[in-house]
Amino acid sequence: MSESTAVLAKAEYKSEVKPTWCPGCGDFGVLRAVYEAFDQLAYQTKDIVLVSGIGCSSRIPYFVSSYGFHGVHGRVLPVATGIKVANPDLHVVGMGGDGDAFSIGAGHLPHAMRRNPDITYIVMDNNIYGLTKGQTSPTSHFQFKTKSTPFGNLEDPINPMAMAIVCGATFVAKGFSGKAKELTDLFLKAIQHKGFSFVDVISPCPTFNRVDTFKYFAEHVAPVPDDHDPSDKMKALGLAYKTDTHYLGVYYQAERAPLNQRLALARQQVETDRQTMLEELLARFG
Amino acid sequence: MEFLATELPKVGGIMMQVEDEIAALGMALGASYAGKKVMTATAGPGLSLMTELLGLAGMAEVPVVVADIQRAGPSTGMPTKTEQGDLNLAAFGAHGESPRIVIAPINVEDCFYTTVTAFNLAERYQVPVLLLSDQALATRNECIPKPDLAKVKVFDRLVHRDGEGNNNYLRYQYTEDGVSPMALPGTPGGAYVATGLEHSEAGRPRYDPVTHTKMTEKRFRKLARAVADFPRVDTYGDAGAELGIVSWGSTLGAVREAVERAQAQGIKILSFYPRVLYPLPDGYLIDQLKRVKRLIVPEVNSQGQFANLIEQRYRGEVIRYNIYGGLPFRAGEILKKIEEVA
Numbered sequence: 001m002s003e004s005t006a007v008l009a010k011a012e013y014k015s016e017v018k019p020t021w022c023p024g025c026g027d028f029g030v031l032r033a034v035y036e037a038f039d040q041l042a043y044q045t046k047d048i049v050l051v052s053g054i055g056c057s058s059r060i061p062y063f064v065s066s067y068g069f070h071g072v073h074g075r076v077l078p079v080a081t082g083i084k085v086a087n088p089d090l091h092v093v094g095m096g097g098d099g100d101a102f103s104i105g106a107g108h109l110p111h112a113m114r115r116n117p118d119i120t121y122i123v124m125d126n127n128i129y130g131l132t133k134g135q136t137s138p139t140s141h142f143q144f145k146t147k148s149t150p151f152g153n154l155e156d157p158i159n160p161m162a163m164a165i166v167c168g169a170t171f172v173a174k175g176f177s178g179k180a181k182e183l184t185d186l187f188l189k190a191i192q193h194k195g196f197s198f199v200d201v202i203s204p205c206p207t208f209n210r211v212d213t214f215k216y217f218a219e220h221v222a223p224v225p226d227d228h229d230p231s232d233k234m235k236a237l238g239l240a241y242k243t244d245t246h247y248l249g250v251y252y253q254a255e256r257a258p259l260n261q262r263l264a265l266a267r268q269q270v271e272t273d274r275q276t277m278l279e280e281l282l283a284r285f286g
Numbered sequence: 287m288e289f290l291a292t293e294l295p296k297v298g299g300i301m302m303q304v305e306d307e308i309a310a311l312g313m314a315l316g317a318s319y320a321g322k323k324v325m326t327a328t329a330g331p332g333l334s335l336m337t338e339l340l341g342l343a344g345m346a347e348v349p350v351v352v353a354d355i356q357r358a359g360p361s362t363g364m365p366t367k368t369e370q371g372d373l374n375l376a377a378f379g380a381h382g383e384s385p386r387i388v389i390a391p392i393n394v395e396d397c398f399y400t401t402v403t404a405f406n407l408a409e410r411y412q413v414p415v416l417l418l419s420d421q422a423l424a425t426r427n428e429c430i431p432k433p434d435l436a437k438v439k440v441f442d443r444l445v446h447r448d449g450e451g452n453n454n455y456l457r458y459q460y461t462e463d464g465v466s467p468m469a470l471p472g473t474p475g476g477a478y479v480a481t482g483l484e485h486s487e488a489g490r491p492r493y494d495p496v497t498h499t500k501m502t503e504k505r506f507r508k509l510a511r512a513v514a515d516f517p518r519v520d521t522y523g524d525a526g527a528e529l530g531i532v533s534w535g536s537t538l539g540a541v542r543e544a545v546e547r548a549q550a551q552g553i554k555i556l557s558f559y560p561r562v563l564y565p566l567p568d569g570y571l572i573d574q575l576k577r578v579k580r581l582i583v584p585e586v587n588s589q590g591q592f593a594n595l596i597e598q599r600y601r602g603e604v605i606r607y608n609i610y611g612g613l614p615f616r617a618g619e620i621l622k623k624i625e626e627v628a
Contacts, residue, residue, distance in 0.1 A: 082316025
């Protein structure tokens, strides 16, 4: 593919709406990697659905020329699951921030993960509430000072990677908005994975979080070690609990029949034609 | 749920039991957005949880049917007792102004036909439709005629098809009746973002006064037009009577028997049995109610929630008759009230 066709192809995924994010926002890198991944997969925009919740990052469907569902706060996963169940041919990608995913939406995470629909969930994690201008989030560190925690955060953060591994996600990976090529590769793997794929992306907020910055992460990230075995759940958990280094890459991957496949198997056992079913049903009233 | 879990897979359908009511409606909206007819069912507490997503369904114009089997509230209340206490929540439960239709079946047989009507209204007008049953109806055994499929008409939503619109597809296009063709994901040239934000005709975020005004009008225009597809209001009794009685939902049985017994005593009375409770556009219920001079509105709630809706458009005050002990009306109670005011 020549350079000019490549640029043209990517333009296909870009909508006419300009992102509302601040200059330097980590979400730009995520958006670029999303364009790039769709381009490499050669998906048609008509077959992609981006589902998001509420927050800066949840604006992302407007910036992509695919189908989108910009719903309410925290309900990305039920909506995305419903879309995939209704039409398994669609490529469904849920997107949003750490607040949407791990505060209000956290109750849906274990259930979506154990249900294993063939969808991808990309969380743009900046450890802060950005849209509302800087309050503590569920991934904010202990003692982190924000507008809502002037004396430092009194709570410990949750560990999204460990949570995903334990709750039964069949693909769990961590990316960094500052590493474009690696992030694109992760998205490619995640989207192609058959089952629920979760990518927690470090996506710094330069405006309201002056601690978890690009500079900090550039110095504290490392690729997942070459000898890591992603089929080993306990080793994956080990990586998730490393605090000194943020490992980037696939922590855990397993094969498990996705939701639509299981639903189809259940249907095959009883499927009949509509008329027979209706007649049998109505006969109960006759 | 247990019934549908057995029956739906036989015809390629799916029943899913999910973690909570918010997930249930969220999943239903996702499936409807992708083109399927879908419903979820709950009781009052679950409907409370669903209200934010009901607002989204109205805003994003996603058809869905939500059944609420009312029990005695508030809060956990008396979960095994009955009440008609959720009408306000069904009609108005969401922040902002979000359109929906509330419809109530009147007996066991009618649950079948009115559920079909609920789907037809949801699809035709791309709104959430709330189906209000209650404990007294849901747990009742009734002999009913075999459902007649010939009486059932099924309506599918207006869909934007491939090639229509020359790539200028507008999901939320202003139309005369407010209904805009819906593109289903997978359709070339139809890509749009279904959104809870106020939006342009193309579905892009838009906060200017003209857009919000026009879009609000578009969404409520659908309700005004929906009256054309409302099931007619059944009446029973004396056509020229000055005294009337209007019941909703499961109170039909007691009211109907009371009317017959009152007539046997020589009391002239006309009874009305509407199924759609909200909205009440011109040309629907109120015009008919104006045939009588005095109107009794019996309800199993303390506030007279339907009476309040009627009084907004009726000629004056109605005669409220409310019980709220957790039990349904008995015909004798209604008869006594009729005798009292006749």
